[in-house]
Amino acid sequence: MTPIAVCADDYAQNAAISTGILELLDQGRLSAVSCFSMAPSWRTSAAPALRERLAAGPEAQPAADLGLHFNLTEGFGGPAQASLNGLILRSLVGGLNRKTLQAVITTALQRQLDAFEQGLGRAPDFIDGHQHVHQFRGVRDVLLEVWARRYPHATGRGDARPRPWIRNTVPADPGWGGKPKVLARLGGQALAAELSRLGLPSNHGFAGVYGFDRPDYDACFAHWLRAAKPGMLIMCHPAREARADGGPDPIAAQRWVEHRYFSSPAYPEALRAAGVQLQRLTALPQ
Template identity: 60%
Template sequence: MTPIAVCSDDYAQNPGIDAGILDLLAFGRLSAVSCFSTAPAWKSNAAAALREHKGQADIGLHFNLTEGFGREKMPGLHAVILRSLLKGMNADRLQRELERQLDAFEAGYGQPPDFIDGHQHVHQLPGVRQIVLQVIKRRYPGRPIWVRNTVPANPAWRGKPQILKYLGGQELAAGLKISGIKSNHGFAGVYGFDREDYAACFKEWLAAVQPGMLIMCHPATEVYPDDVIARQRVVEYNFFRSQEYPDMLAAAQLKLARLSSIV
């Protein structure tokens, strides 16, 4: 059977997301979880709850430059993208922020992350991806940490998958290869967060499967305010909790695996 990884993003953002992810981990429906290490819940309870599932999935840092968790004003994604394209990112400040988030991750989880990605994929932006690679090589020499790249599994996919590819995904993938840092082989899970027929999306992504492919998801058990994709999170959770999901994997001769074990 072909091994693939399914990663749920945004752990520690709110209780509905955390409950959904922990439940899906308990039922073996995920193989990776990406975490906000500076969210208030990470330190108070989320990290401790996740430690109960050590060994079941890769646990990584969801590097964050845009989410303030209702406590602090953060720049929007468009502002961060524009600044990066205009070469306006402050390298020293970025490095300190990444180190701060890694420190918080390790303090909560008790060990370094298995991987690093970015909230809204900020880790791949110009001026940011270089810092991510530098920090990994300096901070974790010899440790097999992988980094998400967003090069679409199917080159024919249009719209958002191509935007991500050309907004740093392709360059990051090349940089990872040069640096000898492991990464996924093909990326899926990108859509408009507007599909009640999420299973149809998932089936389309599986049609592009290759060993080591990574599918991103955003499940939650309930809707929380101040989350623009909150309702779609519940749609995703219901799919991953259903029998249709494992049946779909089995029919395609696929198995969930930790990406750290297959790339």
């Protein structure tokens, strides 16, 4: 069986998302969860719900990596630090490399890591980015610098915990065009190359990119599974209900479509038919 990871993004964004992800986590339908550590519900309910599961006996603990969903563009009902289009434009022209902006990004990342660790009492198993901001030119440099400084065991010094892995968005199938190719060119390939050069852990192939407009989500998932290889990561965005409490959510309706699929018998059947099994990426050799 080919080991792959399925990661639910946006945990703690709102109650519908958190509830849906926790349900899937308890059912063993996920192997990674990416968390908004600065969301209003993180400290009050989302992190405690994960801590409760982590405190269970070894056999009852979720078999999933828990990571930071680094955020610059979601305001949780208020103003965000930046717009996605603005970040993309600045990254393309090198504007994010200015010292003042580097300091802002560094502070944001440190604060979010602090909140994650305070919430769960442990370092994240991985780091990725909301709307993939972590891979943008100027942001990825900050990420790698903070990562190396904050987690010295990542270079083999004095800690037996697995090194936090960093998500890359290089498509699992090089032939995929459209959004997967655009995403790779917006920093995914550059980040993957830098991670490889430094010998840092990451996923091997990425999937889950689509227009959030498919009622036949099962067909999308089957398409991604055909590219499965050891260490591939499929991102998803499930929610228990199609509602957007806590701020606008343009993909709320599709989140419910995804949740219905992952909760259904069709999902484990698709995994078996493709010859794959869910696995934490921290458990795989890098």
